[in-house]
Amino acid sequence: MKRMEWMEQAEQAGNGTTEQESQAERTEQSGQSEQAGETNEKERRSAAASGEYPPEPETITGSEALLRGLLAEGVECVFGYPGGSALNIYDAMTDNPDFKHLLARHEQGAVHAADGYARSTGKVGVCLATSGPGAANLVTGIATAYMDSVPLVVITANVPTGLIGTDAFQEADIVGITMPITKHSYFVRDAGDLPRIVREAFYVANSGRKGPVLIDIPKDVSNQRFAYRPAEDEPRVRGYEPAPAVDPGEVKRLLGAIAAAERPVIIAGGGVVYANASAELLAFAEQTRVPVVTTLLGLGGFASSHELWLGMPGHHGEYAANMAIQRADLLVAIGARFDDRVTMKLDGFAPLAKTIAHIDIDPAEVGKNVRTDIVCIGDVKDVLRFANEAAKPARSEAWLAELRANKAAYPLRYRDSETELKPQFVIELIHETTGGDAIVTTDVGQHQMWTAHYYKFNRPRSLITSGGMGTMGFGFPSAIGAQLGNPGRLVVSINGDGGMQMCAQEMAVCAIHNIPVKIVVINNQVLGMVKQQQEIMYERRYSQIDLAGSPDFVKLAEAYGIKGLRASTKAEARQAWREALDTPAPVLVEFMVPMDENVYPMVVAGTTLDRMILGGFGEQEA
Numbered sequence: 304m305k306r307m308e309w310m311e312q313a314e315q316a317g318n319g320t321t322e323q324e325s326q327a328e329r330t331e332q333s334g335q336s337e338q339a340g341e342t343n344e345k346e347r348r349s350a351a352a353s354g355e356y357p358p359e360p361e362t363i364t365g366s367e368a369l370l371r372g373l374l375a376e377g378v379e380c381v382f383g384y385p386g387g388s389a390l391n392i393y394d395a396m397t398d399n400p401d402f403k404h405l406l407a408r409h410e411q412g413a414v415h416a417a418d419g420y421a422r423s424t425g426k427v428g429v430c431l432a433t434s435g436p437g438a439a440n441l442v443t444g445i446a447t448a449y450m451d452s453v454p455l456v457v458i459t460a461n462v463p464t465g466l467i468g469t470d471a472f473q474e475a476d477i478v479g480i481t482m483p484i485t486k487h488s489y490f491v492r493d494a495g496d497l498p499r500i501v502r503e504a505f506y507v508a509n510s511g512r513k514g515p516v517l518i519d520i521p522k523d524v525s526n527q528r529f530a531y532r533p534a535e536d537e538p539r540v541r542g543y544e545p546a547p548a549v550d551p552g553e554v555k556r557l558l559g560a561i562a563a564a565e566r567p568v569i570i571a572g573g574g575v576v577y578a579n580a581s582a583e584l585l586a587f588a589e590q591t592r593v594p595v596v597t598t599l600l601g602l603g604g605f606a607s608s609h610e611l612w613l614g615m616p617g618h619h620g621e622y623a624a625n626m627a628i629q630r631a632d633l634l635v636a637i638g639a640r641f642d643d644r645v646t647m648k649l650d651g652f653a654p655l656a657k658t659i660a661h662i663d664i665d666p667a668e669v670g671k672n673v674r675t676d677i678v679c680i681g682d683v684k685d686v687l688r689f690a691n692e693a694a695k696p697a698r699s700e701a702w703l704a705e706l707r708a709n710k711a712a713y714p715l716r717y718r719d720s721e722t723e724l725k726p727q728f729v730i731e732l733i734h735e736t737t738g739g740d741a742i743v744t745t746d747v748g749q750h751q752m753w754t755a756h757y758y759k760f761n762r763p764r765s766l767i768t769s770g771g772m773g774t775m776g777f778g779f780p781s782a783i784g785a786q787l788g789n790p791g792r793l794v795v796s797i798n799g800d801g802g803m804q805m806c807a808q809e810m811a812v813c814a815i816h817n818i819p820v821k822i823v824v825i826n827n828q829v830l831g832m833v834k835q836q837q838e839i840m841y842e843r844r845y846s847q848i849d850l851a852g853s854p855d856f857v858k859l860a861e862a863y864g865i866k867g868l869r870a871s872t873k874a875e876a877r878q879a880w881r882e883a884l885d886t887p888a889p890v891l892v893e894f895m896v897p898m899d900e901n902v903y904p905m906v907v908a909g910t911t912l913d914r915m916i917l918g919g920f921g922e923q924e925a
Contacts, residue, residue: 360530360531360532361530361531362528362529362530362531363528363529363531364391364395364494364525364526364527364528365391365491365494365497365520365524365525365526365527365529366391366392366394366395366525366526367395367398367399367531368494368497368498368501368529368531369392369395369458369497369501369520369525370392370395370396370399370402371498371531371533372497372498372501372502372534373402373429373501374399374401374402375501375502375533375534376427376501376502376505377426378427378429379403379426379787379788380403380404380405380420380429380787381402381403381404381405381417381429381430381431381458382404382405382407382412382413382414382416382417382420382428382429382430382431382784383404383405383406383407383410383413383430383431383432383458384406384407384408384409384410384413384431384432384433384437385406385433386432386433386434386435386437386460386473387433387434387472387473387522388433388434388435388460388461388462388473388521388522389431389432389433389434389437389460389522389525390522391460391522391525391526392431392458392460392520392525404431405783405787405812405816406812407780407809407812408808408809408811408812409440409806409808409809410430410432410437410438410440410441410444411440411441411443411444411776411780411806412780412783412806412808412809412812413430413431413432413441413444413780414430414432414441414443414444414445414447414448414455414457415444415447415774415776415777415780415781415784415806416428416430416780416781416783416784416787416809417429417430417444417455417457417784418444418447418448418453418455418777418781418784419744419767419780419781419782419783419784419785419788420784420785420787420788421448421453421454421455421784422451422453422764422767422781422785423742423764423767423784423785423788423789424764424788424789425577425579425764426454426509426788427454427455427456427505427508427509428448428453428454428455428456428784429455429456429457429458430444430455430457430458431458431459431460432457432458432459432460433459433460433473434459434460434461434462434473434474434475434477434522435472435473435474435475436473436475437459437460437473438459438460438461438475438477438480438519439475439477439480441457441459441477442480442481442484443772443774443776444774444777445457445481445484445485445515445517446484446772446774447769447771447772447774447777448514448515449484449485449486449514449515450769450770450771450772451573451600451769451770451771451772452512452513452514452573452574452577453513453514453515454508454509454513454514454515455508455514455515455516456501456504456505456508456515456516456518457481457485457515457516457517457518458517458518458520459477459517459518459519459520460519460520460521460522460525461474461475461477461490461519461520461521461522462474462521462522463521463522463523464492464521464523464524465523467521477517477519478490478517478519481517484515485514485515485516485517486507486508486512486513486514486515486516487504487507487508487516487517488516488517488518488519489503489504489516489517489518489519490519491518491519491520491521491524492521492524493524493527493529494524494525494527494528494529495529495530497520498531498532498533498534499534499535499538500518501518501534502534502535502538503538503540504516504518506538506540507540507543507545510545510546511543511544511545511546511664511665512545512664512665513577545664546664546681546682546685547664547666547680547681548681549679549681549685549686549689550679550680550681551689553677553678553679553680554679554686554689554690555693556677557635557660557662557677557679557690558690558693558694558695560633560658560660560677561591561593561633561635561694561695561697562695562696562697562698563697563698564593564632564633564658564697564698564699565632565697565698565699565701565702566627566630566631566632566633566655566699566702567591567593567594567631567632567633567634567635567697567699567702568593568594568595568596568613568627568628568631568633568634568635569584569587569588569593569594569595569596569635569636569637570596570597570598570616570628570634570635570636570637570639570645571584571595571596571597571598571601571604571605571637571638571639572597572598572600572601572604572636572637572638572639572640573598573600573601573604573638573639573770574601574637574638574639574663574664574683575601575604575605575637575638575683575763576600576601576603576604576638576763576764577638578638578664578682578683578684579684579763580604580638580683580684580687581603581604581605581763583683583684583687583688583691584604584605584637584683584687585605585606585609586687586691587687587690587691587694588605588609588611589611590691590694590695590696591694591695591696591697592611592696592697592699592700592703593611593635593697593699594611594612594613594627594699594702594703594706595609595611595612595613596612596613596614596615596616596620596624596627596628597612597614597615598615598616598617598639598642598645598770599615599617599644599755599766599768599770600766600768600770601638601639602615602755602760602765602766603760603761603762603763603764603765603766604638604763606760606761606762607759607760607761608759608761610707611703613627613706613710614710614715615755615756616628616645616912617642617644617645617646617647617906617912618644618645618647618905618906618908619752619755619756619902619903619904619905619906620645620904620906620912620915621710621713621715621756621904622709622710622713622904622915622917623706623709623710623713625904625906625912625913625915626709626912626913627706627709628652628653628912629653629654629655629911629912629913630655631653631655631656632655632656632657632658633656633657633658633659633660633697634653634656634658634659634660635660635661635662636659636660636661636662636663636673637662637663637683637687638662638663638664638683639663640663640668640671640672641668641671641672641673642672642770642771643672646672646673646912647906647908647910647911647912648909648910648911649672649673651910651911651912652673652911652912653673658676658677659673659674659675659676659677660675660676660677660678660679661675661677661678661679662679662681662683662686662687663679663680663683664680664681664682664683666678666680713917713920715756715757716918716920717900717903717918721873723896723897724870724871724872724873724875724876724894724895724896725896725897725900726749726750726753726825726827726894726896726900727753727756727757727900728873728876729823729825729876729894729896730750730753730754730756730757730758730797731757732876732877732880733758733795733797733823733880734757734758734759736880736881736884737793737795737884739758739759739760739761740762740765740792740793741765741792741793741794741795742764742765742767742782742785742786742789742792742793742794742795743758743760743765743766743767743794743795743796743797744766744767744768744777744778744779744781744782744785744794744795744796744797745766745767745768745778745796745797745798746769746775746776746777746778746779746797746798746799746801746802746803747768747769747773747774747775747777747778747799747802747832748775748799748801748802748830748831748832749799749825749827749831749832749835749900749901749902750797750798750799750825750831751768751797752832752902753825753902754766754768754797755768756902767781767782767785775799775801775802775805776802776805776806777802777806778796778797778798778802778803779796779798779802779803779806779807779809779810779820779822780806780809781796782794782795782796782820782822783809783812783813783818783820786818786819786820787818793821793884794819794820794821795820795821795823796820796821796822796823797823797825798822798823798824798825799824799825799826799827799831800824800825800826800827800828800850800853800856801830801831801850803822803824803856804853804854807859810822810859810860810863810865810889810891811863811864813863813865813889814863814864814865814889815864817888817889818889819886819887819888819889819890820889821883821884821889821890821892822860822865822889822890822891822892823891823892823894824856824891824892824893824894825894825896826853826856826893826894826895826896827896827897827898827900828849828850828851828853828898829848829849829850829898830847830848830850831898831900832902833848834848834898835901835902835905838901839901839905839907839916840907840908856869856891856893857869857891857893859891860890860891865888865889865890865891866883866886866888866889866890866891867890867891867892867893868882868883868890868891868892868893869892869893869894869895870892870893870894870895871894871895876894879892880892901918903916903917903918903920904916904917904918905918
């Protein structure tokens with residue numbers, strides 16, 4: 304006799320019950336239990352519906368949790384490209400009609416589009432790629448966002464956790480690869496952590512000094528089922544203090560220095576734009592009567608039409624802006640990091656400045672490149688609001704008159720032509736016909752500087768360009784993201800013939816979804832910025848700059864299903880551009896310009912800001 308049978312019979316004998324009696328008793332107890340269970344379940348559901356009792360957590364996969372987390376953060380669109388390790392995530396999209404995804408034609412196009420979306424809206428941009436080459440193709444875009452403090456959440460799939468470290472197919476240590484160019488990284492080991500991680504990633508990316516955050520999800524984790532609970536409303540990241548409190552004492556010192564200054568200058572950078580502090584900067588400048596120069600990323604943060612605006616400083620800075628810095632007795636940097644393209648030769652930068660003040664949210668930037676006497680750490684918007692409560696004017700009226708005279712005597716100029724189409728004229732035409740109200744994205748090169756000079760930006764988040772990294776291929780895909788983030792605004796993407804070929808495949812995305820970006824190609828058939836530097840600094844020893852053999856951009860656009868136009872004269876330019884603006888769809892306009900046109904002013908590397916080459920229009924020739 305089996306042991307379990309023997310034990311059951313002995314127990315029945317000891318209780319004085321027969322097998323039939325015992326079975327009847329069990330049936331009765333089972334019925335009572337089921338009835339009690341039904342009653343308890345009804346009570347639990349009723350309590351949950353009334354909010355008195357938390358509902359049982361739903362069991363879902365890591366992929367489903369990821370999508371829910373993104374939607375909870377208000378994500379309007381994810382830019383991505385699928386692959387094997389990411390298939391669980393893409394499969395979950397088929398059951399989630401609220402989730403919007405835009406299929407790029409290259410991962411670099413996806414990350415640049417997410418970047419353009421973030422810069423133009425102030426929201427977090429999101430991109431998604433598979434493991435190995437998919438993740439590696441994001442690296443340039445991540446670095447671009449990191450250098451310019453752009454909030455991105457970059458999601459990569461990876462091989463299953465059991466294969467990590469085995470050199471599996473399409474395995475790459477993307478966390479390790481991107482460690483120097485991300486603000487924070489997560490390698491997800493348990494799907495149950497995803498709700499918290501997604502919430503934290505958005506918080507870290509878009510607070511303090513903004514930047515890209517990476518979430519790397521192994522394939523088995525994306526398919527792991529768990530009892531889902533939404534993340535807490537308030538993320539907690541140990542050791543992370545994104546917004547230091549304003550130091551009233553330092554602000555008081557700053558205001559005292561301004562009140563005593565005779566030749567003060569404000570250098571406003573991208574931090575003004577990212578902090579949404581344009582209104583506060585305007586009030587600060589007007590109350591203190593301090594003139595403003597704006598860096599490349601700061602353009603639009605202070606209206607170019609304002610009487611206190613002097614222009615962009617630096618390597619290709621305007622005469623009045625550069626000379627103001629060199630003659631200033633007080634410099635106030637606001638959300639700017641004294642980049643080498645602004646300062647040029649450091650030991651000759653602002654030689655007359657008795658005091659240099661720096662307002663920035665990141666303490667690591669203070670004193671890194673330039674000595675700093677007054678340090679105001681904090682969110683630019685908060686610091687300026689506090690300062691505006693007590694700001695008094697500087698003794699700057701004579702100084703302002705001198706600067707106005709400089710600006711009048713040395714304006715931006717170029718030699719126009721009735722036989723050739725000049726690139727500067729093209730930018731002026733675009734500005735004139737859009738009223739300066741468009742969102743303009745640029746690639747990197749001469750056209751970028753001409754845009755900074757001749758398109759007058761009066762609104763923040765209107766110029767989308769790669770500053771710190773100088774990434775060719777950025778301009779066009781970033782315009783796709785900007786257009787999706789701002790469907791009611793005109794978006795113009797200005798590119799060179801070199802950079803346009805680096806992400807031209809994204810024209811398919813515009814054509815398929817009728818994304819009405821106006822694509823401008825300034826075609827001089829050469830790597831113009833490289834040519835200019837070889838001409839001036841390498842005695843015209845030209846090397847590997849000829850772009851002859853580039854495609855016919857009009858035919859290329861038409862091959863993708865986009866209208867293509869071309870202009871070689873002023874009359875053709877006006878007609879083609881008007882047709883582009885009147886077309887409610889994407890249009891590419893190729894402007895044929897001479898290859899020997901250079902960007903001026905120019906400060907040669909290794910010289911100071913006052914040693915400008917003005918292109919034959921002044922006496923400051925180096």
